[in-house]
Amino acid sequence: xxxxxxxxxxxxxxxxxxxxxxxxxxxxxxxxxxxxxxxxxxxxxxxxxxxxxxxxxxxxxxxxxxxxxxxxxxxxxxxxxxxxxxxxxxxxxxxxxxxxxxxxxxxxxxxxxxxxxxxxxxxxxxxxxxxxxxxxxxxxxxxxxxxxxxxxxxxxxxxxxxxxxxxxxxxx
Amino acid sequence: xxxxxxxxxxxxxxxxxxxxxxxxxxxxxxxxxxxxxxxxxxxxxxxxxxxxxxxxxxxxxxxxxxxxxxxxxxxxxxxxxxxxxxxxxxxxxxxxxxxxxxxxxxxxxxxxxxxxxxxxxxxxxxxxxxxxxxxxxxxxxxxxxxxxxxxxxxxx
Numbered sequence: 001x002x003x004x005x006x007x008x009x010x011x012x013x014x015x016x017x018x019x020x021x022x023x024x025x026x027x028x029x030x031x032x033x034x035x036x037x038x039x040x041x042x043x044x045x046x047x048x049x050x051x052x053x054x055x056x057x058x059x060x061x062x063x064x065x066x067x068x069x070x071x072x073x074x075x076x077x078x079x080x081x082x083x084x085x086x087x088x089x090x091x092x093x094x095x096x097x098x099x100x101x102x103x104x105x106x107x108x109x110x111x112x113x114x115x116x117x118x119x120x121x122x123x124x125x126x127x128x129x130x131x132x133x134x135x136x137x138x139x140x141x142x143x144x145x146x147x148x149x150x151x152x153x154x155x156x157x158x159x160x161x162x163x164x165x166x167x168x169x170x171x172x
Numbered sequence: 173x174x175x176x177x178x179x180x181x182x183x184x185x186x187x188x189x190x191x192x193x194x195x196x197x198x199x200x201x202x203x204x205x206x207x208x209x210x211x212x213x214x215x216x217x218x219x220x221x222x223x224x225x226x227x228x229x230x231x232x233x234x235x236x237x238x239x240x241x242x243x244x245x246x247x248x249x250x251x252x253x254x255x256x257x258x259x260x261x262x263x264x265x266x267x268x269x270x271x272x273x274x275x276x277x278x279x280x281x282x283x284x285x286x287x288x289x290x291x292x293x294x295x296x297x298x299x300x301x302x303x304x305x306x307x308x309x310x311x312x313x314x315x316x317x318x319x320x321x322x323x324x325x326x327x328x
Contacts, residue, residue: 042186101232131191134219
């Protein structure tokens with residue numbers, strides 16, 4: 001085989017393997033969102049069950065865990081008990097659920113069956129989800145006390161991921 | 173009815189103005205609005221589909237995004253502002269046509285570079301083949317000698 005062709009082939013293969021190797025080292029759940037280090041887009045949405053308005057701006061002063069979810073999303077079922085338990089254990093953190101592409105009756109039924117310890121609001125036409133760059137659920141944003149987004153986590157939340165990302169929110 | 177209206181007035185969704193400022197274009201209406209909404213949605217990637225444009229996807233997320241494009245055009249936002257708004261939320265991933273900047277330049281330049289290198293290699297190889305002197309094979313065969321003489325017009 002021609003030596004030059006062999007060298008070029010080996011070079012291309014090594015480059016591709018290098019790129020793959022770099023990708024393997026990354027956590028697919030930790031998404032680099034363009035919103036990180038920027039003020040969280042503000043919204044005031046209707047709370048499921050009570051009908052009262054929950055305004056994100058009014059939650060300033062405390063770190064916020066903003067969880068986008070839906071009842072038709074199986075991984076959301078898995079993370080729900082973790083979020084509920086942590087919301088009970090962490091009174092200095094405000095948890096807020098945002099449900100989109102769903103029906104209120106199903107949300108209420110879900111929360112009644114599986115419990116709730118924090119407010120859940122409805123994103124009627126998905127505008128809030130779009131502003132937050134939601135591609136799928138569950139996705140969770142961590143806001144510091146100033147309302148700045150410090151982290152985005154994609155996929156079902158674990159206790160470890162929650163603690164790790166909350167540390168970022170408290171570090172500010 | 174009044175209570176419902178008051179409740180709705182209190183509700184607030186994130187506004188594009190907080191991302192890209194006030195509208196810088198002319199509000200569109202009617203057929204022009206529908207057509208531009210389809211064109212601009214065609215430049216956005218549906219985040220829950222496999223390589224489909226928002227304009228072509230029936231997914232609920234894409235339908236919501238297209239509705240948002242429609243609304244922003246009706247409010248007078250320009251195509252650039254709308255694309256910027258989505259880019260600030262989703263990142264450049266949402267743009268079906270990557271921008272010619274930073275590492276993205278490679279997406280445009282590498283295929284052109286590869287093509288030029290290919291053409292160069294073919295040219296180089298052809299020149300090399302042309303310059304090589306190919307000597308006629310020394311064949312000591314009476315049959316071949318006879319054919320050669322015939323071609324030259326000599327008598328056998």
